[in-house]
Amino acid sequence: MRTGSDAEVYRKIAEQKVDLFFLLGDFFTGGIREPDPDLYLERYIAQISTEEQQVLYESTPIAYMWGDYDYGTEKGVGNVPTRDTATKVYK
16 A cells, blocks of 8 residues: 655755645545554654655644544544544654
8 A cells, every 4th residue: 555645845844944844634545444553653763764755744834633544534523433542653
């Protein structure tokens, strides 16, 4: 599964030297359906390891709001079985 983006937009944002970058949910769209912390960790690492995103994340403070995919699935709100695992791995 491919996750993470090498889109140059991340580097362009970093070059602007913004004070804060707002990430408004769906940090990754991994479609995780089981409460396995290793799956979440793998997706986070894949997401932040792409070269273009690393430039932004290492140089700019991030404000982040969770979206449905962050809990594991589309429309993944508080009642999905992966919620607690997703929250623990994120912390």
